[in-house]
Amino acid sequence: MNKKNTPSAINRREFLQTSAKLAASAMFVSLGTSRLFGALNPDTAESSIKNITLNNGIKMPILGFGTLYLNGAVGEKCVADAISLGYRLIDTAKVYNNEESVGAGIKLSGIKREELFVTSKLWVDDSGYENAKKAFEISLNKLGLDYLDLYLIHRPRGDVKGSWKAMEELYKEGRIRAIGISNFEPEQINDLMANSTVRPTVNQIETHAFFQQPKNYEFLKQTDVQMEAWSPFAQGRNGLFTNETIAAIGKKYNKTNAQVSLRWHYQRGIVAIPRTSQKAHMAENLDIFNFELDEKEMKAISPLDLNITQFPEWT
Numbered sequence: 414m415n416k417k418n419t420p421s422a423i424n425r426r427e428f429l430q431t432s433a434k435l436a437a438s439a440m441f442v443s444l445g446t447s448r449l450f451g452a453l454n455p456d457t458a459e460s461s462i463k464n465i466t467l468n469n470g471i472k473m474p475i476l477g478f479g480t481l482y483l484n485g486a487v488g489e490k491c492v493a494d495a496i497s498l499g500y501r502l503i504d505t506a507k508v509y510n511n512e513e514s515v516g517a518g519i520k521l522s523g524i525k526r527e528e529l530f531v532t533s534k535l536w537v538d539d540s541g542y543e544n545a546k547k548a549f550e551i552s553l554n555k556l557g558l559d560y561l562d563l564y565l566i567h568r569p570r571g572d573v574k575g576s577w578k579a580m581e582e583l584y585k586e587g588r589i590r591a592i593g594i595s596n597f598e599p600e601q602i603n604d605l606m607a608n609s610t611v612r613p614t615v616n617q618i619e620t621h622a623f624f625q626q627p628k629n630y631e632f633l634k635q636t637d638v639q640m641e642a643w644s645p646f647a648q649g650r651n652g653l654f655t656n657e658t659i660a661a662i663g664k665k666y667n668k669t670n671a672q673v674s675l676r677w678h679y680q681r682g683i684v685a686i687p688r689t690s691q692k693a694h695m696a697e698n699l700d701i702f703n704f705e706l707d708e709k710e711m712k713a714i715s716p717l718d719l720n721i722t723q724f725p726e727w728t
């Protein structure tokens with residue numbers, strides 16, 4: 414056998430390629446969040462998920478896996494499958510009622526804890542200082558973990574300041590690596606920041622082609638709070654997976670509407686957490702790092718914005 418292709422030579426080559434990739438991503442990360450958010454400089458040769466750096470210095474994968482509606486044995490298998498394919502950011506919440514399944518999936522994957530970035534969220538019913546502390550412990554127990562990478566206030570309701578005080582303490586004790594918010598508007602973020610000692614690192618909000626959130630996008634960029642897109646496909650509502658503008662762009666690169674959508678989020682510097690129950694879709698949604706939308710294509714997606722939520726039942 415040609416020495417070049419012996420298993421050890423291939424392993425060594427793979428090792429060197431991986432090291433080069435890691436070095437490339439380290440260089441990428443060192444650019445800092447402010448340059449990445451909204452001004453991403455994608456390396457089209459890179460195929461692994463890159464990290465962004467949050468305002469507290471913690472690194473977060475820019476693409477992750479959402480788990481809403483993935484419950485029980487299905488949830489467990491989906492999380493394990495997603496991790497096996499390369500997802501490292503897993504997004505759950507107390508209100509999804511699947512933290513146990515997510516924890517079981519993590520265990521089943523066999524991955525080292527420190528390689529993952531696990532997010533959970535504090536639900537409205539648990540708002541307030543004492544309640545938030547208790548809810549955090551319950552979430553952690555259900556997940557079978559001893560720390561969270563990111564804990565978010567799920568919605569700006571109830572005693573937000575009390576919740577944040579509890580989360581600040583947990584953060585300072587090292588129980589959570591980063592704390593943040595979800596579904597907050599700029600005025601609510603300003604109010605929170607005026608009354609706290611720890612800045613939110615992330616705001617997770619509904620973002621997709623039909624609800625692009627330009628005001629929040631600019632505000633979050635300016636305040637160095639990372640924007641994270643929930644429902645990055647709008648759950649397929651309004652025909653996102655068959656939209657002709659997105660399909661025409663995808664045709665050029667032989668990519669699906671899902672892939673063009675995720676690439677669009679990525680080039681805007683937004684963390685996206687697509688959910689799927691299908692392994693083929695998990696792989697498809699990861700395959701977005703080998704093409705690049707040009708300026709004209711990015712601009713062609715802008716007019717798709719309807720400037721209205723696709724989830725009125727949740728407001």
Ligand SMILES: NC(=O)c1ccc[n+]([C@@H]2O[C@H](COP(=O)([O-])OP(=O)(O)OC[C@H]3O[C@@H](n4cnc5c(N)ncnc54)[C@H](OP(=O)(O)O)[C@@H]3O)[C@@H](O)[C@H]2O)c1
Binds near residue numbers: 480567645671698
């Ligand atoms: N903070 C909040 O308030 C909030 C609110 C909502 C969601 N979230 C988070 O955001 C995550 C994502 O949002 P989401 O779950 O609402 O919806 P989503 O990711 O926008 O869409 C999920 C839907 O897309 C389909 N899909 C996924 N990949 C596909 C592909 N490659 N081709 C065709 N269809 C595809 C899935 O079907 P298949 O299973 O058949 O692939 C599923 O029906 C959630 O899971 C959750 O973690 C947070």
